[in-house]
Amino acid sequence: MRKIGKIEVETMSEEHEVELVPDSHAASTAPTENTAATDAERSTEDAVPRTGQRSLLGWGRVAHVFARELCSENLEEISKQAVLSRGLGRSYGDASLPAPEFGPALSTRFADRILDFDSETGVLRAEAGLSLRDLLHSFLSSGFFVPVTPGTQFATLGGCVASDVHGKNHHRDGSFGEHLRSLKMRVADGRILVCSPDHEAELFYATLGGMGLTGHILEVELQMARVPSPWIWQKVKHFDNLESLFVALRSGSAKWPFSVAWIDGLTAPGREHGILMLGRWAEADEAPRKFPKPRKARTVPFDAPSWFLNGLTGRIHNRLHSWTHRNSVGIEHPETFFYPLDHVRDWNRLYGKRGFIQYQCILPHEEEGYAVLRFLDLLRKLGADPLLCVLKDFGAQGKGMLSFPKPGFTLCIDLPYRGDRTQNLVDQLNEFVLAEEGRIYLAKDLHTRAEHFFAMEPRFEAWNEVRRRWDPQASIRSALSVRLFGDDA
Numbered sequence: 001m002r003k004i005g006k007i008e009v010e011t012m013s014e015e016h017e018v019e020l021v022p023d024s025h026a027a028s029t030a031p032t033e034n035t036a037a038t039d040a041e042r043s044t045e046d047a048v049p050r051t052g053q054r055s056l057l058g059w060g061r062v063a064h065v066f067a068r069e070l071c072s073e074n075l076e077e078i079s080k081q082a083v084l085s086r087g088l089g090r091s092y093g094d095a096s097l098p099a100p101e102f103g104p105a106l107s108t109r110f111a112d113r114i115l116d117f118d119s120e121t122g123v124l125r126a127e128a129g130l131s132l133r134d135l136l137h138s139f140l141s142s143g144f145f146v147p148v149t150p151g152t153q154f155a156t157l158g159g160c161v162a163s164d165v166h167g168k169n170h171h172r173d174g175s176f177g178e179h180l181r182s183l184k185m186r187v188a189d190g191r192i193l194v195c196s197p198d199h200e201a202e203l204f205y206a207t208l209g210g211m212g213l214t215g216h217i218l219e220v221e222l223q224m225a226r227v228p229s230p231w232i233w234q235k236v237k238h239f240d241n242l243e244s245l246f247v248a249l250r251s252g253s254a255k256w257p258f259s260v261a262w263i264d265g266l267t268a269p270g271r272e273h274g275i276l277m278l279g280r281w282a283e284a285d286e287a288p289r290k291f292p293k294p295r296k297a298r299t300v301p302f303d304a305p306s307w308f309l310n311g312l313t314g315r316i317h318n319r320l321h322s323w324t325h326r327n328s329v330g331i332e333h334p335e336t337f338f339y340p341l342d343h344v345r346d347w348n349r350l351y352g353k354r355g356f357i358q359y360q361c362i363l364p365h366e367e368e369g370y371a372v373l374r375f376l377d378l379l380r381k382l383g384a385d386p387l388l389c390v391l392k393d394f395g396a397q398g399k400g401m402l403s404f405p406k407p408g409f410t411l412c413i414d415l416p417y418r419g420d421r422t423q424n425l426v427d428q429l430n431e432f433v434l435a436e437e438g439r440i441y442l443a444k445d446l447h448t449r450a451e452h453f454f455a456m457e458p459r460f461e462a463w464n465e466v467r468r469r470w471d472p473q474a475s476i477r478s479a480l481s482v483r484l485f486g487d488d489a
């Protein structure tokens with residue numbers, strides 16, 4: 001334990017430094033580690049350097065690349081050889097996978113030290129592999145929270161920067177990059193440098209949402225948010241009419257810092273319904289006196305059969321979800337509010353060995369959210385069974401050159417993977433999104449075709465120019481950049 005300001009933080013001693021390359025006996029089909037490093041893994045016994053390849057997977061477990069993954073607390077060292085950095089592998093598609101046959105990736109999950117914290121200003125400096133979970137365990141009790149959090153706490157700071165993640169407060173606070181002070185990076189020519197809005201600004205803004213392709217992020221300096229209590233004040237409201245839900249989501253966003261809607265995407269036309277959740281940090285005098293205990297998670301111990309999650313089980317789940325989320329106002333546990341899916345570890349295994357995809361797009365705002373209704377109609381027409389359907393209200397576009405958010409409704413849907421049918425489905429959804437002048441989120445993507453992506457992303461050329469200035473040979477490369485950006489395989 002080490003004290004930084006008022007905050008006690010776990011730190012690793014130098015003797016524990018390891019250089020670990022997983023061995024070739026690791027089952028090639030087994031998922032790669034996607035939890036924060038455990039003490040056992042860090043022990044010197046495990047620190048024998050080994051060589052070999054393993055199957056690295058995206059969170060949807062459809063994309064995989066057979067490759068070496070370098071793991072060490074010493075990111076400066078392993079970033080000399082790696083062709084891509086990855087965090088906890090929570091991106092659903094191929095963003096965190098190295099280009100096939102191209103070279104080792106590095107995993108940042110052992111490099112998770114908090115390096116500095118100023119309790120007066122709330123500015124934090126930490127290694128890129130620090131997970132939001134560890135960060136929150138150290139800071140929430142002292143009245144600080146991350147300014148923007150995605151829907152999982154199993155994401156690293158580096159992953160949050162590279163995807164420029166958004167949260168339920170995008171309409172008010174923008175995305176993760178808005179709260180960054182600086183980044184320490186190793187760039188393709190081998191140099192280590194610090195970039196910020198004032199220094200090497202182009203590199204800084206190309207890295208926000210740049211999906212790891214502008215360099216290896218080694219350290220992150222971030223402005224943390226002060227919170228009045230560790231609890232959330234939440235309002236839940238059920239809607240039997242989606243148009244009313246969309247109007248309430250927009251007006252709720254104008255008043256509340258956090259907003260999100262869940263939609264039952266498996267109903268017949270005319271029977272749609274959904275739930276609006278609005279939240280803010282509870283004031284000290286409203287909050288329970290005790291600190292919220294970390295929630296115990298259950299683990300899915302094995303892969304469910306691939307038919308397990310289907311339209312029928314989805315409908316049963318949606319009924320239960322509606323039942324358990326009736327109209328209410330009151331205190332909510334922060335983990336339940338921000339990270340409902342984290343209550344079940346490895347929940348991606350419920351989709352079976354074939355895996356699943358998440359499709360996330362933005363549909364620019366228009367009166368009453370009719371584009372979202374047309375999108376849901378299209379899903380029905382295409383026979384898709386969206387097992388999860390979540391809607392958020394985005395605010396202004398940020399400064400990240402390739403960051404996903406812009407004003408509009410963003411819709412995330414989970415779909416079981418069905419081979420060519422899934423490709424065909426994504427093609428048709430992308431045609432729709434293009435016609436609506438929307439775009440898709442690279443952190444979730446696996447099936448978008450390059451021509452659709454370029455048509456949605458007039459910003460790509462400018463971003464790619466910056467990337468190529470820093471890395472003319474595209475020596476930092478991912479499976480995604482080969483599929484979408486024209487990098488050589």
Ligand SMILES: Cc1cc2nc3c(=O)[nH]c(=O)nc-3n(C[C@H](O)[C@H](O)[C@H](O)COP(=O)(O)OP(=O)(O)OC[C@H]3O[C@@H](n4cnc5c(N)ncnc54)[C@H](O)[C@@H]3O)c2cc1C
Binds near residue numbers: 086090095156162164
């Ligand atoms: C349940 C769930 C809910 C989610 N909810 C949201 C949400 O609400 N909003 C949202 O925006 N996203 C959401 N996501 C997506 C997730 O937040 C992002 O994919 C995030 O990038 C994952 O972080 P990671 O550490 O696992 O990164 P990885 O998945 O390992 O990598 C993601 C990208 O970051 C790059 N990268 C990672 N570390 C570094 C580094 N040190 N240097 C350079 N590049 C790096 C990788 O190359 C890759 O391109 C969710 C994911 C899950 C599983």
